[in-house]
Amino acid sequence: MIKTKPTGAEMAEMFSDFVNVMNDTPSKEFAEHVCYRTHRTLQQSIFEAFLLCVKNWADMYDKDLYDLRNEHTCKKAKEIVNLFDGDLIVPTI
Secondary structure, three states: OOOOOHHHHHHHHHHHHHHOOOOOOHHHHHHHHHHHOHHHHHHHHHHHHHHHHHHHHHHHHOOOOOOOOOHHHHHHHHHHHHHHOOOOOOOOO
């Protein structure tokens, strides 16, 4: 059987399901694995995906597309984008 990679939308749903728990143990385990047990080039790609989320949340903040449930995320994302003057490009080596 050929294993196919999930689409971006499918992966987003899977990740949403993954973090939908009442404790932070799975997220800590995820971060530990990504940072210490994942190939360094892949770490760059993962970080780039995270930064694209940050950019989108910052855009949502600018456009008032948030509410109390994600206000902190959007506001902090905007602060992160401002720290880097909008330069969120991650080189692949």
